[in-house]
Amino acid sequence: MLKRKLLNFFAIATTAVFPFVDAQELQLDSLQRNIDIFSGVLEDALDFKESRGLFGVSLGGIDSMYLYGQGVVLEVRTPLSSSRNRISLASLNSAMQSLQSRTSLFESTPFSRSPGQVVQESSLSLAATTADSSSFYADMMDKIANIDYSVIMNNAIQQASDSVRALRSIGNVDSSVLEVLSAEISVLREDMRVRIQELREVEDGVRSATSQNAVQANSNAESELRAKLDELMAKIEPLRDQIVTKAEELQQRRELAEQTYASQWEQEVVEFESKLYAAMCDYGSTLRELPDNESVTIILTGLGELTQDQRRTDKLHIFNKSDLLLCQSGEINLTTLQQRSVQYSY
Structure with missing residues (x-):
């Protein structure tokens, strides 16, 4: 399970190259706060607060981390994983x-x-x-x-x-x-x-x-x-x-x-992914602190393809931030955003 954390290791490791470590750490802290806010917005857009299980515990949630120089990684836990x-x-x-x-x-x-x-x-x-x-x-x-x-x-x-x-x-x-x-x-x-x-x-x-x-x-x-x-x-x-x-x-x-259950589940996954793409298009640009040349990786836990030994994999969607900005501004639509994203199971 990913934990909410900021990988400052990369910033510390480059101290010899970048003399302004304190300023860089401040930037990373600001970026992490930005990521946390975006994660909350995405949870609302995906209606996770309405998905409650036993004792009112949420069945969905998002854990985040930042990989220096690469981008944001969001691990998304959905009720669909449990129902599968x-x-x-x-x-x-x-x-x-x-x-x-x-x-x-x-x-x-x-x-x-x-x-x-x-x-x-x-x-x-x-x-x-x-x-x-x-x-x-x-x-x-x-x-x-x-x-x-x-x-x-x-x-x-x-x-x-x-x-x-x-x-x-x-x-x-x-x-x-x-x-x-x-x-x-x-x-x-x-x-x-x-x-x-x-x-x-x-x-x-x-x-x-x-x-x-x-x-x-x-x-x-x-x-x-x-x-x-x-x-x-x-x-x-x-x-x-x-x-x-x-x-x-x-x-x-x-x-x-x-x-029948498997078919219904697969249809619900398609609908969830459509909602995810719409949310990324609408709110992805709010990741202002994320460099435009980096990416946003969404890991859908347990929603990937089944392997030959019946192991349930995760499904990944990788977006370029530049594409999210284009979608938010209307220069590309959801279909194009989906085509430009990278998708695979792992």
Whole structure:
């Protein structure tokens, strides 16, 4: 963060060349006061006093310094820099919440088994049971493995929750809509928990019946277990489709909201820069103490282009004081002033 200061180092370093150091320092002090006044005028022109955050703290401001022989550097902090962070924070918060939830999920859900685990358990039981019992067990466990969508559904539920959190962070969706979406996800999560629990109960029933050779003793047990599994399949598969569809729907909604927000933000930056150019044209000439051959550099904090690694850069606008004087006198217009200025992100 730049601090308001005057770099007197250059003046002191040239003492041997310029014998009138005291007079030069007075000039620099006068220039710094002129810069401070101009910074205040620019803040008013950019409506920074109207941009207030928590506890009335201003969201915008200008820090200044003078580079001897080069010109004025003004670092401009705008509310746009803070609002740009919303999308990044939404993604970060979602990633953190997702990591925490998945860690908690795997710690608290010991019944979630992969098909490989099911096959291994099946092989162990086959060695300890009769051929008929083993055949029934293998068939049932294979069916259970085929409809064990716990990982798929858990991931989809987590994705849906992440999307709702992102929408809430972006802030361009009505709160009542978000509450409805959150309620829908809660219902789906509870339905999923119930169905997965029922699936585990059937699985335990198959294992218990097989280990006790109960199936051989009573064929009704086999029919009952098959019926329960068929009934459960009829419930789980539609639920899986419903959860995955909801997750995809919310993901698309999130992406659209982020694109809309980003477009609005970019438009606001364009409007802010137009206001900045108008202010520089109207008031830039008030920098009377600044030599005409020096420049005014405006650093817009956090408003530059995104780098490939998603780092937010600053955007710089560099004006020649001579061009500011020409614009103020009407000899050039705002368009020409913009064309003559140097602009880049860094």
